[in-house]
Amino acid sequence: MSVASLAGSGRPSAWALLGANRLAATGLALFAALLLLALLVPLLPLADPDATAPADRLLRPLADAGHPLGTDQLGRDLLARLLHGTRTSLAMGISATLVAALIGSLIGLVAGYFGGRTDNLIMRGIDMLMGFPYILLALAIVAALGPGLMNALYAIAVVNIPFFARNIRGVTVGLARREFVDAARLSGKGHALVLATEVLPNVLPTIVITMSTTVGWMILETAGLSFLGLGAQPPQADLGSMLGEGRKLLFTAPHVSIIPGLMIFALVMSINLLGDGIRDLLDPRLKSGALTRPAARTAVDAARPRPAATAAGESGQPLLDVRGLQTQFEIGRRVYRAVGGVDLQLREEECLGLVGESGSGKSVTAMSLLGLVPTPAGRIVGGRVGYAGEDLLDVPDARLRELRGGDFAYIFQDPLSSLHPLFRIGEQVAEALRAHRPLGRAEARRRVVELLELVQIPNPAQRLDAYPHELSGGMRQRVCIAMALANDPRVLIADEPTTALDVTVQAQMLRLLDRLRRERRAAVLFITHDFGVVAEICDRVAVMYAGRVVELGPAAAVLASPAHPYTRKLIDCVPVLGEPRRSLDAIPGLPPAVDRLPPGCAFAPRCPRARDDCARGEIDLRPLPDAGGGAAAREVRCRYPLPLAGDPAPAASPADGGTS
Amino acid sequence: MGYYILRRLLSAIPVVFGLTIIVFLIMAMIPGDPALAILGAYATPENIARINRELGLDKSLVEQYAIWLGNLLQGDFGRSYSLNRPVIDEVLERFSATLILAGSALLICSLLGLLAGIVSAVRQFGWADRLITFTVLIGISTPSFWLGLLLILLFAVTWQLLPASGMYAIYGGGDLPDLLLHLILPACTLSVVATGVIARLTRSAMLEVLRQDYIRTARAKGLDERRVIYRHAFRAALVSVIPVIGIQAGFVLGGAVYIETVFQWPGIGGMLVKAIATRDLLLVQGGVLVVATSYVLFNLLADVAQSLLDPRLKS
Numbered sequence: 001m002s003v004a005s006l007a008g009s010g011r012p013s014a015w016a017l018l019g020a021n022r023l024a025a026t027g028l029a030l031f032a033a034l035l036l037l038a039l040l041v042p043l044l045p046l047a048d049p050d051a052t053a054p055a056d057r058l059l060r061p062l063a064d065a066g067h068p069l070g071t072d073q074l075g076r077d078l079l080a081r082l083l084h085g086t087r088t089s090l091a092m093g094i095s096a097t098l099v100a101a102l103i104g105s106l107i108g109l110v111a112g113y114f115g116g117r118t119d120n121l122i123m124r125g126i127d128m129l130m131g132f133p134y135i136l137l138a139l140a141i142v143a144a145l146g147p148g149l150m151n152a153l154y155a156i157a158v159v160n161i162p163f164f165a166r167n168i169r170g171v172t173v174g175l176a177r178r179e180f181v182d183a184a185r186l187s188g189k190g191h192a193l194v195l196a197t198e199v200l201p202n203v204l205p206t207i208v209i210t211m212s213t214t215v216g217w218m219i220l221e222t223a224g225l226s227f228l229g230l231g232a233q234p235p236q237a238d239l240g241s242m243l244g245e246g247r248k249l250l251f252t253a254p255h256v257s258i259i260p261g262l263m264i265f266a267l268v269m270s271i272n273l274l275g276d277g278i279r280d281l282l283d284p285r286l287k288s289g290a291l292t293r294p295a296a297r298t299a300v301d302a303a304r305p306r307p308a309a310t311a312a313g314e315s316g317q318p319l320l321d322v323r324g325l326q327t328q329f330e331i332g333r334r335v336y337r338a339v340g341g342v343d344l345q346l347r348e349e350e351c352l353g354l355v356g357e358s359g360s361g362k363s364v365t366a367m368s369l370l371g372l373v374p375t376p377a378g379r380i381v382g383g384r385v386g387y388a389g390e391d392l393l394d395v396p397d398a399r400l401r402e403l404r405g406g407d408f409a410y411i412f413q414d415p416l417s418s419l420h421p422l423f424r425i426g427e428q429v430a431e432a433l434r435a436h437r438p439l440g441r442a443e444a445r446r447r448v449v450e451l452l453e454l455v456q457i458p459n460p461a462q463r464l465d466a467y468p469h470e471l472s473g474g475m476r477q478r479v480c481i482a483m484a485l486a487n488d489p490r491v492l493i494a495d496e497p498t499t500a501l502d503v504t505v506q507a508q509m510l511r512l513l514d515r516l517r518r519e520r521r522a523a524v525l526f527i528t529h530d531f532g533v534v535a536e537i538c539d540r541v542a543v544m545y546a547g548r549v550v551e552l553g554p555a556a557a558v559l560a561s562p563a564h565p566y567t568r569k570l571i572d573c574v575p576v577l578g579e580p581r582r583s584l585d586a587i588p589g590l591p592p593a594v595d596r597l598p599p600g601c602a603f604a605p606r607c608p609r610a611r612d613d614c615a616r617g618e619i620d621l622r623p624l625p626d627a628g629g630g631a632a633a634r635e636v637r638c639r640y641p642l643p644l645a646g647d648p649a650p651a652a653s654p655a656d657g658g659t660s
Numbered sequence: 661m662g663y664y665i666l667r668r669l670l671s672a673i674p675v676v677f678g679l680t681i682i683v684f685l686i687m688a689m690i691p692g693d694p695a696l697a698i699l700g701a702y703a704t705p706e707n708i709a710r711i712n713r714e715l716g717l718d719k720s721l722v723e724q725y726a727i728w729l730g731n732l733l734q735g736d737f738g739r740s741y742s743l744n745r746p747v748i749d750e751v752l753e754r755f756s757a758t759l760i761l762a763g764s765a766l767l768i769c770s771l772l773g774l775l776a777g778i779v780s781a782v783r784q785f786g787w788a789d790r791l792i793t794f795t796v797l798i799g800i801s802t803p804s805f806w807l808g809l810l811l812i813l814l815f816a817v818t819w820q821l822l823p824a825s826g827m828y829a830i831y832g833g834g835d836l837p838d839l840l841l842h843l844i845l846p847a848c849t850l851s852v853v854a855t856g857v858i859a860r861l862t863r864s865a866m867l868e869v870l871r872q873d874y875i876r877t878a879r880a881k882g883l884d885e886r887r888v889i890y891r892h893a894f895r896a897a898l899v900s901v902i903p904v905i906g907i908q909a910g911f912v913l914g915g916a917v918y919i920e921t922v923f924q925w926p927g928i929g930g931m932l933v934k935a936i937a938t939r940d941l942l943l944v945q946g947g948v949l950v951v952a953t954s955y956v957l958f959n960l961l962a963d964v965a966q967s968l969l970d971p972r973l974k975s
Contacts, residue, residue: 128678132952135914136932140683143936143944144690220803224918227805228933243806247922254813261806269801276797293784293870296885372876405882412880417873422895422970432881467971483881 024277030270038087047077049084050235058253072242072256073249081237086263088238092153092231093219093267097211099157100218104164105207109195111165112172123169126162134159135221142230149238152231156221164210171206175199212278216271223264239264294374297400298327298367300393304382310345318345319387319523320369320491326382327361327368336595338364340547341382343621344525346491351517351524353538353555355531355570361547362527366493370404387491406436409484411513413496415476419468425479426464432486451482455512474505481513485520492517492524498533510536531571535559543567546592546602549621553634563624563634563641566603601638609640664974665964672960679952680732683945684725690941732949738942742935747946751928755950757827758927760839761919762912764847766958769854769912770905774898776855777862782889784867792859800856804915808849808922815845825924846923850915854908861904865897872896899970906962910955 047066053075061070061078069078111122129137141155175181176199184198185191225231226240227247234241239260246257307324310317327339339361346352354362367373369385369392385392392403412418420428429451430444439447445464452460455478468476477497484492494513498506514537517524526538534541534555541558543551543566551564562568592602601607604614624634624641695711696703712718716727731738737747780792816824823842828834869875870893878892879885917929924930928947935943967973 124678128675128682131675131679131956132682132948133910133914133955135911135917136948136951137682139917139932139936140686140944140948143932143939143941144686146939147936216801223803224805227803227918228921230933230936243803243809247809250809250812251817254809257806257809258813261803261809264803264806265801268803269798272797272801293781293867294875296879296888370880372880374871401882401884403882404880410877410880412873412877414873418877420874420878420892420896421972422899431878431883435882435884469972480877483877 023273024280027270027273027275027277030266031274034086034267034270035090037083038090041083041087044083046080046083049076049080049237052076058249058256060253061255061259069259070253070255072246073253078256078259081242082239082259082263085237085239085242085260086267088149088232088236089219089223089240089264090267092149092222092238093215096153096157096160096218096222097215099153100160100214101164101207101211103157104161104210105168105203107161107165108168108170109172109199109203112169113176113191113195113199115173115176119169119173122165126165129159130162132159135224138221138225139230142225147230147233149226149232149236152222152225155225156218159221160214160218163214164207167206167210168203171203172199175202209278212271212275216268216275219271220264220268292376294376297371297375297397298373298378298380299375300371300380301382304380304393306382306384306391307343309384309386310343319348320344320346320525321386322346322365322369322383323386324383325365325368325380325385327364327373327378327380329377330379331377334595336593337597338378338547339368340597342544342547342549344542344549346523346525348490349517349521349523350539351514351526351537353534353541354525354527354544355529355534355541356544357529357570360544362544363495364547365544366410366495366525366527369493370408370410371400372404372410402436405432405484405489406487407490409487409489409492411477411480411484411492411494411497414500415473415480416468416500418480419476421468424465424467425471429479429483429486432483436487447486448482451486452479454485454516455479455482457482473501474509477501477505477509478512481509481516485516485522488520489522492522493527494524495527496529499528499530513537529570531559531573543570546597548602548637549635550603550637551635552621553624557634561642561644563636563644564603564638565607565609565642568642609642611640614639664967668960668963672956675956676953679949679956680729681725683949683952684728687941687945688721688724737946737949740935740940740943742938742940742943747942750931750943751946751950754926754928754931754947755954757925758913758916758920758929758951759954761843761846761850761925761927762909762916764843765850765854765912765916766905766909768847769851769858769908772851773855773858774862774894774901776859777897777901778866778889778894780859780863781866781870789863793863796856796859799852800860802852804849804853805918805922807852808846808919811845811849812922827926846919846925849922850912850919853915854912857908857911858901858905862897862901865900866893868900869893869896895969899966902962902966902969903959906959909958909962913951913955913958 053071056064056067056071056075057073059067059071059075062068063070067077067079069082071078072081107122107126111119132140137159138152138155141158142151145151145154181194181198184194189197222231223238223240223243226238227244229241229244232238232241234245242260243257243264246253246260249256304326305324310321310323322342322344325339325342325344326337329336329338342361342365344352344354344365354365356362364373364378368380371380371393373380380393383393387403387407390399392400395403419425423431426445426448429448430439433439433444433447448464449460452463457463457475457478463471463475468479471479477500481497497513498509501509510533513524516522524537526533528534538555540553541551541555542549543558543564545566551558551562551567553563558567559571562571592598592605598605598615600613600615600617601610601619604610607614619637619639621635621637624636624644695708695715695717698711699707709718716724719727735748737751739745740747740750743750776792776796780789783789812824815822822845823829824845827842828838829842866889870889874896875888875893878888883892916925916927917932919925920927920929921933928951932944932947935941935947
């Protein structure tokens with residue numbers, strides 16, 4: 001649906017992206033600086049890290065000009081030891097990462113490429129390795145090989161192999177079935193060559209991401225093993241073993257252990273920052289901002305233009321009076337005007353069809369009424385939604401909650417995704433009841449059974465305890481309807497309630513809805529793209545195109561003789577039994593992107609009747625002059641509307657009053 | 661439900677079986693010839709053959725494994741030469757201490773991580789979110805063994821609020837309040853990284869769930885936002901966070917090795933480090949097997965909890 005796709009491409013605000021990048025940049029700078037420092041150690045004018053000086057034992061940092069970071073228990077210069085230790089730790093961590101990446105990627109490539117039994121066997125083994133708590137397996141390996149720097153390196157590399165094997169296998173499985181790999185194989189290349197030239201280049205990014213996320217752990221864990229005395233052995237020293245030795249002096253000379261720890265922290269932190277940045281950059285879901293959270297209520301501009309309420313007509317005040325509604329999606333710097341000034345009046349007990357193609361703004365219009373358009377990126381920038389003397393766009397949150405599911409109820413398109421998968425349907429219906437009035441358990445249950453009966457669910461007392469996934473599509477939608485009817489709404493907003501259902505179920509569902517709305521005397525705003533549905537149940541119809549109403553009138557009259565060329569095309573889209581040649585793509589072209597609407601009539605570029613002046617000026621929604629009895633009953637937004645059926649003379653003069 | 665648990669329990673058996681194979685293989689790859697090590701100067705070919713026969717080393721690797729596994733199944737994990745007592749006794753004694761520490765850490769990281777993740781998601785891009793995200797980043801980058809030392813310096817040395825080491829006070833301790841007092845620092849230290857991981861995951865799971873259609877339905881019903889978030893969204897997010905809590909059990913059990921060393925907690929981690937230093941391999945082997953098996957059970961528990969929450973998983 002257009003709402004989802006528009007909002008789905010929304011991004012976090014520019015500063016959030018910048019902030020994320022700035023963090024990654026900080027990480028990169030810090031890591032590069034530390035790496036450079038470690039590389040330059042042999043060139044720096046440092047003291048000998050292993051030279052002992054018992055007289056200068058345990059000097060505090062800054063206490064002695066010759067030892068800026070102080071000395072340890074043997075009087076060795078801590079700065080020199082720190083930098084040498086950093087060098088060792090970095091070398092260890094990076095080597096372990098390379099070893100793990102090499103072996104793990106190879107395993108993953110082979111498993112993913114050959115598949116079948118090879119894959120099964122290898123991945124079983126990998127799963128078993130992952131069955132161990134991470135560091136414990138490393139301990140077992142060190143126990144077997146004996147403590148030592150190289151053995152610690154091997155141990156850490158081995159326990160990280162599964163991460164590479166799994167990630168690389170996942171990507172390779174997808175690649176191995178692709179055409180270009182098949183083609184390479186058919187051209188007579190051996191498996192090894194295909195893997196190296198066709199598959200490997202494509203899995204390289206995954207290897208890099210996995211390396212960037214694991215190298216931090218590996219530095220941390222090799223340091224950890226050294227800390228436990230199982231890695232670097234004296235006189236060899238890395239950051240971990242410095243920390244481990246300093247621990248014994250924690251109470252007397254804490255700086256000996258705190259300083260190397262700080263360095264490990266700085267290293268790991270810089271790598272994690274960088275890794276997060278890389279992942280954010282390469283993770284398309286984050287990049288598209290799909291992970292922004294919609295607020296409880298659509299953002300509404302307080303200073304928006306508010307047209308006056310519709311004056312009471314001959315049929316009295318309409319039940320729901322939408323005037324000049326404008327809703328837009330703000331994505332980055334682009335503004336999609338999904339609803340560009342919609343007027344709608346819904347009268348008591350009437351069924352108003354809101355019709356248009358995908359992206360015409362009909363759903364967004366309906367969601368805007370009670371603030372259900374997701375923010376970000378949605379925002380209501382104009383209009384009023386008049387109901388019972390209030391503007392629903394301005395009511396306080398508590399009042400809005402009262403109206404949602406109270407006087408107004410929604411039925412959505414896809415009942416499976418609209419029902420909570422983890423709650424029993426009875427609970428979900430009961431929740432709708434209890435949100436609006438206090439109700440005991442037994443009483444709620446009785447009411448739920450009644451409601452389920454009302455929507456013709458067989459054995460309601462048993463179905464109550466079913467989960468949504470245990471029901472058929474039709475049954476699920478009945479549950480949604482029951483939920484909507486829970487508090488006797490005065491307005492029912494049905495957003496394509498039959499589109500996701502089987503064709504056979506659609507007709508049943510329409511009849512059910514039609515019967516219920518008459519019995520319950522609810523007004524219905526029925527959103528659909530299908531004029532066939534309009535003919536079934538709607539009293540009046542409003543046709544939307546590119547965010548605006550282009551034609552409005554009694555359903556029967558509009559169906560019999562549409563005035564707007566777009567309406568005509570939409571009606572032609574309805575498949576009719578026995579006329580297979582009426583195609584569904586009767587309208588050439590696509591609806592315009594709502595972030596750059598053409599001036600004049602938005603439909604003009606696709607309209608067979610368009611004239612030059614159609615692309616100029618603002619075209620109003622005007623009463624149709626030739627409509628006969630009750631002139632106000634039909635309105636159209638077109639300078640050259642179609643002649644009405646039975647009208648001998650085609651409309652010769654522009655209905656717009658002549659800008660031509 | 662009972663059937664589901666039974667099925668999961670049965671499926672854990674081959675996993676534990678796999679663990680024994682790996683441990684066996686690691687021990688089999690120990691460099692050097694045991695017979696040579698035992699005999700030293702007395703290593704004549706006859707003596708070597710005799711020792712190998714006595715140790716069962718003349719049999720094939722598969723046979724050796726079968727015998728070893730048979731012994732394990734009878735509770736015979738061998739005898740620790742450094743402690744001169746059966747491995748199983750020492751391991752089980754130590755393991756209870758580790759379980760207390762790791763269990764508390766898991767409890768802390770689950771509660772705190774979930775809470776931080778929810779707050780972070782609900783206040784996305786707000787100051788609370790930024791603060792939590794930043795704290796989490798620092799938390800998962802901090803070496804736990806170093807953090808432990810810092811906390812000892814602060815809480816035990818400088819402020820003298822909490823004991824620096826051990827599980828009970830040496831004199832007059834031994835009751836529950838005493839245990840809890842000793843538990844605070846190590847359990848908190850151990851939980852830091854896991855808390856960060858769970859918080860991160862909860863945040864993204866919540867953000868994912870809050871976009872779902874059924875959340876819109878919940879709002880359209882007129883539910884108040886607290887109920888939407890804590891009942892509808894959190895419940896669904898929890899389903900995807902629980903397996904990660906299970907995985908964190910592994911990191912917590914492994915991380916206990918550092919924490920027990922830093923705080924001198926009488927658990928299995930400290931025992932393992934000493935056993936490795938003294939080359940008491942049977943003790944290492946027993947300890948690793950018991951902890952790894954408990955990890956499998958933790959994951960099993962997470963699976964069962966997940967299936968209790970999500971009815972779709974049972975069918």
